[in-house]
Amino acid sequence: MSGTIGFVGLGHMGGPMAVNLVKAGYRVVGYDLVPELLAAAADAGVEAAASAVEAVAGADAVVTMLPAGRHVLALYRDGGLLAAARPGTLFVDCSTIDVADARAAHEAARAAGHRALDAPVSGGVVGAEAATLTFMAGGDADAFARAEPLLAAMGKKAVHCGDAGAGQAAKICNNMILGISMIAVSEAFVLGESLGLSHQALYDVASTASGQCWALTVNCPVPGPVPGSPAERDYRPGFAAPLMAKDLGLAANAARAGGVDAELGLRAARMYAEFAEGTGAGQDFSGIVRAVRQRSGRPTDQNGTPA
Structure with missing residues (x-):
């Protein structure tokens, strides 16, 4: 054309x-x-x-x-x-x-x-x-x-x-995977922190093992392992948390309408909606790690990173 x-x-x-x-x-x-x-x-x-x-x-x-x-x-x-x-x-x-x-x-x-x-x-x-x-x-x-x-x-x-509509269907399915993956990676890093595991050590293992995924190796939610990730620039988007919340909301609506038991997708949609409406409004979606820390009672500094 x-x-x-x-x-x-x-x-x-x-x-x-x-x-x-x-x-x-x-x-x-x-x-x-x-x-x-x-x-x-x-x-x-x-x-x-x-x-x-x-x-x-x-x-x-x-x-x-x-x-x-x-x-x-x-x-x-x-x-x-x-x-x-x-x-x-x-x-x-x-x-x-x-x-x-x-x-x-x-x-x-x-x-x-x-x-x-x-x-x-x-x-x-x-x-x-x-x-x-x-x-x-x-x-x-x-x-x-x-x-x-x-x-x-x-x-x-x-x-x-x-x-018609198949592109949108693929998009919301893909982003449901991404949203769930980012929450899983974030929870793993916070768990590692509680066990005394360094971010780099966990990354070095998971990035070459069965935990490898885009949310870890490209958009890593903690600073250090992946230069250039939003975590390295105080979680400036990137892909903003409100946009992830929007996409997961579309996926959740489709799952409900289709009678799909998408338990993790629905939970991820709720978590991102809460994050986007609060402290995550202007952050990259990988900033959800901060919300995981807060809910876990993990000590953080004023920027929401481990104290």
Whole structure:
């Protein structure tokens, strides 16, 4: 694919993604409600539109990166994006939203004469900036084939997971694994602290043994073993705890609706909701280790690290 891309939602994820499309040679016309975000994207080569409708008018494809399903559906329908786009435009929604909302967005796009793909991402802000995101896509094979060049410009891998909503299903399942894993790794480190085990010793064992996982070896929740992890920068996100809480909430809702006995997933959703609403509001999701310490009555300093 080549040509003009309309991009709506230029936040911490969407902004770098739009810029990477520019770097790949696309003309990108973007819009965001926040003037500062729009200005930052414009400084990096994105053409600033005065409205979301203006951003998509005349575009060959439209990418949206928005906070929730209600925002996607409101813009598609009431916001006039579908009506403003040329017939047959490809709509790629990279937001993480409810599966039912994703399917409703597909249906609305089809009814308006367009193609649609739900393509949520994994990789966080670092992946968005470095164009190393993984896309989980749902939609028909033709829509996926049309979107692949765009996804390749913004990430390193794109997986066609199935029909409408399948990308969102894969995303919430993946992040349920991640959330549970981070809690498990955090609890293991706090247990190790209580037993007099150093962080480095536990890492050296678990990172090359059966406890090895991404939450340990890439996003380690304690400072020291993994240079560059959020723990090394006082848990600045990264992947913010409120976003993990949101994703786990979607997974929990889906589990309940499907009658799945996802005991650990439901517990992880509750833990992250509590953390995100409290001290974790501005922290990386790996900061959950601090909450584990507090609940365990482990002494900490003012930063929530072991005293």
